[in-house]
Amino acid sequence: MPALAEQVIIITGASSGIGEATARWLAKAGARIVLSARRADRLAALAAGLDPTGERVLVVAGDVTSDLDRRRLIEATLKKFGRIDGLVNNAGYATRGPLEIVPVEAMRKNFETNVFALIALTQLVVPVMRAQGSGCIVNIGSVAGRIARPLSSIYDATKHALEAITDGLRGELQPFGIRVALIQPGFILTEFIAAADKASDQYTDHPGPYAPFMAGFRVGYKKLRRVAGVPDDIARLIARALASNQPAPRYSGPLHAKIFLFLKWLLPDRVMDLILRLRR
Numbered sequence: 001m002p003a004l005a006e007q008v009i010i011i012t013g014a015s016s017g018i019g020e021a022t023a024r025w026l027a028k029a030g031a032r033i034v035l036s037a038r039r040a041d042r043l044a045a046l047a048a049g050l051d052p053t054g055e056r057v058l059v060v061a062g063d064v065t066s067d068l069d070r071r072r073l074i075e076a077t078l079k080k081f082g083r084i085d086g087l088v089n090n091a092g093y094a095t096r097g098p099l100e101i102v103p104v105e106a107m108r109k110n111f112e113t114n115v116f117a118l119i120a121l122t123q124l125v126v127p128v129m130r131a132q133g134s135g136c137i138v139n140i141g142s143v144a145g146r147i148a149r150p151l152s153s154i155y156d157a158t159k160h161a162l163e164a165i166t167d168g169l170r171g172e173l174q175p176f177g178i179r180v181a182l183i184q185p186g187f188i189l190t191e192f193i194a195a196a197d198k199a200s201d202q203y204t205d206h207p208g209p210y211a212p213f214m215a216g217f218r219v220g221y222k223k224l225r226r227v228a229g230v231p232d233d234i235a236r237l238i239a240r241a242l243a244s245n246q247p248a249p250r251y252s253g254p255l256h257a258k259i260f261l262f263l264k265w266l267l268p269d270r271v272m273d274l275i276l277r278l279r280r
């Protein structure tokens with residue numbers, strides 16, 4: 001398959017940020033795309049801009065954590081386009097806060113979206129790709145999948161899980177001609193922080209022993225904005241993976257992501273602990 005033109009590619013989390021940029025990027029390259037997320041109005045507006053004829057872009061709004069919605073997404077894609085060449089598992093969000101304080105139920109919810117929904121959707125897509133003898137699955141991980149930070153360990157754990165899942169899956173699907181790649185974005189300016197604040201305010205604003213450190217945590221994010229990337233930095237990597245006959249196991253970007261990953265590889269854990277330690 002590889003050239004992007006005419007590929008049929010499903011993108012989850014296409015209503016904003018990296019998913020939306022990926023949709024624009026792939027549509028421009030001539031792919032036929034399927035947009036999914038919960039905010040149907042956003043998807044409809046994006047689709048209308050990308051393809052007013054509705055021939056090359058399909059919107060299937062839904063929640064990735066719903067089994068029914070996942071099945072509808074696959075069925076509607078096959079009904080309209082008859083095949084699936086790419087799946088970009090991008091939908092996700094972050095729950096932040098001290099491990100001691102975040103309720104286990106909120107952690108489960110984050111794992112449900114970032115990990116189990118991704119697995120369940122992949123389970124639906126693999127038989128289709130196997131029957132075709134080709135396909136590409138691109139999972140959106142994070143630098144946080146390699147570097148876990150204080151006050152962010154829950155989200156970071158979901159992305160660590162994707163490292164293992166992607167590695168295992170790559171070997172399992174290779175015999176069937178299905179390619180699998182992981183993208184490790186650094187900090188990208190999207191709606192991600194607003195969504196994380198919404199999901200986590202009650203834990204990050206919690207009065208208690210961690211309160212003095214939360215301000216430092218926020219300052220850290222503000223500083224990161226100076227080096228932050230834009231969604232297109234990641235859309236480009238996703239497109240490169242989908243267009244490759246032999247994608248790299250991992251793609252990271254922008255530059256600060258590569259530097260952090262290199263430091264993690266180079267430095268002892270104790271030194272990383274010092275770099276990431278809580279500050280008031």
Ligand SMILES: NC(=O)c1ccc[n+]([C@@H]2O[C@H](COP(=O)([O-])OP(=O)(O)OC[C@H]3O[C@@H](n4cnc5c(N)ncnc54)[C@H](OP(=O)(O)O)[C@@H]3O)[C@@H](O)[C@H]2O)c1
Nearest residue numbers: 013015017018037038039063064092142187188190191192
């Ligand atoms: N921005 C960063 O700095 C960064 C860094 C590393 C990795 N990432 C990863 O990149 C991916 C995209 O994030 P982003 O930065 O583009 O953030 P974003 O702008 O907040 O986009 C997140 C997308 O996920 C969708 N989504 C969330 N929960 C969903 C659910 N239950 N069902 C269906 N769709 C759902 C949202 O759509 P609806 O709300 O409309 O459902 C939205 O389209 C995420 O997996 C994130 O973890 C981001």
